[in-house]
Amino acid sequence: MSKEQLESEVLDTKSPGSHEYDLKHRNSIVLVPQPSDDPNDPLNWPQHKKYTILAILSVTAFSGLASSLANQLGLEAQAELYGKSLTELSYTVSAAVAGIAAGPLFIVPLAHVFGRASVIFWTLLGCIACGVWSAEMTGPDQYIGFVLSRLFGGVFGSVPSILGAQMLMDLFFLHERGRVFTTFHMCFLMGTVAGPTFGGFVVQHVAWQFEFWWTVALQGAVALMVLIFLPEIGFTRDAGKVYPKQPEGFLANRVATFLPGTKVAHRDGLREAPRSAVAQFLIGFSPTGLLVGIYAFGFFGWFVSVNTLLTVFLQEPEIAGGYGFEPQQNAAFSFALWIGVICAQVWGSIFNDRIPMKLAKKAGGLWKPEYRLHSLWIPSTFFMPIGLGIFGAALEYHLHYMVLALGSFLITFAAFCSIPVGINYLIECYMDHPTEVACIMGTYRLTLGLIVPFFKDQWIDSVGVGWVFGMMAFFSLFAFSLVVVLMFYGHSLRQIRFGILSKDEEGMKVTDQDQQSFS
Template sequence: MGEKDDVELPALSSSPLASEGLDHDHDQLVLIPRPSNLTQDPLCQLQNWTLKRKYAITAVLCLASFAGAVAPLSGQLNLADQEKLYHKTKTEESYPNSAALAGIAAGPFFFAPISHLLGRSSVIFWCLVCTLVCQVWGAVMTHADDYIPFIISRLFAGFFGAVPTVLGPRILTDLFFLHQRGRAFTFLHMSFLFGTIAGPTFSGFISANAFFPVEFWWTVGLLGFTIICCLLVLEETGFDREDTSKNPEIPERFLANRLATFFFGTRVIQPTTWEETAKISLAPFLVGLCPVTIIMGIFTLISFGFYVGVNALTPVWLQRPVSAGGYGFTLKQNAAFTFCHWLGIIVVQFYSHGLNDRLPLALARRWNNGVWKPEYRLHVLWLPSLVLNPIGLGIFGAALKYHLHYLVLALGVFLVTVGSLASVPVTVNYVVECFTRFPAEAGIVVGAYRIVFGLTISFYINPWVEAVGVGWVYGMMGFFAVFSFLFVMLLMWKGHAIRRVQFASLASSEEGERLVR
């Protein structure tokens, strides 16, 4: 854009700190990162990039994350029909869910580098199209010898479906300032996690009195609607503030802009060669080798991994006959039981929305005279990760061991849901702010840690139960969850020093920026 696009920008936001949970009316939040004076810049708050426009993009991004999570896990509950059709046990019928989780962990490693070449919005759009195809594929696997192809369809549904959530942090980092990101990340990741819960719930009710493929057909409509919304609303948000001449000219007319964004994505992003893309593909692995990522990853692996294990195996425990230690639930009863997850994620949404930005900002002001440290974000985790998650795992194990009322089991699931899900936006946001030039790559690594333990648990849970008993399996998980929080405490204490031990090419954070004046 030319000189006519230059606008005068304020150095400070107009919002007093009181609006962010602080009580000093004369303090103001500094805009970090510093926006440029060009209307192409998504952080330019005047003219083109209004809050309404940013909220619309964020809403569609959240919808895409939700739909992408619903699809691969939509067949999680209807085990009875699959058991009869494929002649497999209920535990073997949980393997497609493990395949879906494996796809969710692996897909982003492939598509994050491709997004540098083809554009983020374009990759999100086409991955949702491919997810829709995978849902149709899963729905037509209705013959006795289709078990393996059915598992593969779940693998690829997860492979494509996770992409909006992983590319989302990069878009949100482009759109929002430091003091706004906590809430933005909360909405994005809660949308994805809600999809993993709502998908099985809706599918359970829909397929309760029908043959199981119907649980995939309804997601086709959801994905189709989401694809249309992406086509209408999503935009490319990348902008180079250091060398503005690198930014491409983006068509302003609607049709030309849509064609350039989704069908000729290279026209709206900075030129990138295949060689550069190959180098970028190494970034997630380099980020994953940094000590700060490993330490946070261990916490995530243990703390959230047990939730994945509980969530994936709860249908098995509920639908087992009472004589075999289960609760003998029907599919519809199992679907109704999942509302304890819904209640948990609602509580997490309110908790995270209220604290994920306010508490770190308050700590920065109180402890460091308004100077920012990424570790301030971690203090949100004390209650959910150290208290609620271990207690929930203990209650869940006790309910199974002593065959307590299913409402006790639901209480355990509720507490584990709150304890585990509340950690997701915080851990992703923290690692992203340790590698601000590689937000998607940082999100990929944290996501892989979050899933890798949970996706394998169905393969060894039975030997573990046989060795120590079901009560001690989940009791041990509770103790491991407490142990994992020591890694968070280590980062709270020595995070600054630990973050300095990393590859020089990755080093970038916003530590030391003064947030208030």
């Protein structure tokens, strides 16, 4: 971007009440963080370049999670091969979820040493290898090997969805993050729905191994796209990480970025990696991290449980309380979840920036991270508990499968509305640790869904299937009450934290009262 283009994109205007320096604006919005005057600053990159990177990161994260859960609707064929029940085969899905939850805690800190783009690329190759491994587990005595392939597929497949958060923080301003994080999270969470759907159509017509071969082909194409187009996004700011100058030639830049990437990573990577590993847990046990984490645990966790067990409910024979679906019927049913994801994307695009910016304007233009949380009221208090109630009633009274689809839609919509807001809020509480926030929150939101399949039968036997989901509805309301605590007492709770996590954006000027409102 030329100096003239940069000046036309970002306007300098005097902030009301400020006599020390000019604040840079875009239209009526004060740019937070304030960009430097260097065209190489990622904040100053043209919008088309930023959104291209967003698209690459979104597709990469989508492919990783789609591959991890690709066999979810092929359980019946695999159960016949290995001589296991459908519930036992659902443990392979639980293994993938465990990998998705725990894998980033160990792999993501390496990005400080090797660079984020490099770690994304090499974990994509690892995910491809796991897809091949799963497809080759065709012997009746290879159940354990199949479970392990799914575990490591989840470990590698989850990494792009975590590292993308840090890269997007480096690219976009505060007033853009709601839409950006919504788009990114909807894309990679869509992978958890699309992977099983495509797998269900595949396994109906060809051998179940092709559930994995199509993901291998997809990820090969995505890895090539990352290799050619994804830059390492790093820029040296005042008192921040120091990044080396990257080679300008295409081939030299690609070699420096991916083989293995240490030449473009920040210079304190070896010391920062263990700090990053520790910071994940410090964030997770800080008051704000704990409250948002329990909310994700007891809210999104029910969606994970429903999504993991949906195949069991739908494909079990009617005499056993199921619907007797074939894999293709199951795949068609999953479009109810797709619609929920799409509606959550629309909802987030409309409200996740607009509501907090309106609240900031009412507060004189000063920012508080807690403003983000107010877009959760309707999804959390209305759609999730009602969806869980409808889902449980449909199973209890064996209602038409379209009633079950309605419950699935509402659960998916509410759950997918919750994740971008919660993560965006915590990232703005811990500005120097967006990757660590994404890591630990992934563990929180997936853990409950991981363990429910192991005691599902005992829970149903104790209270009945209807009340299982009725209890989930009440638990989800309790989980949201913790977010309400943050809305009113978040400022005080943010002061109770570990010293290395002290940076947030509270008090930043985001709108000017004498300029037009955000819309």
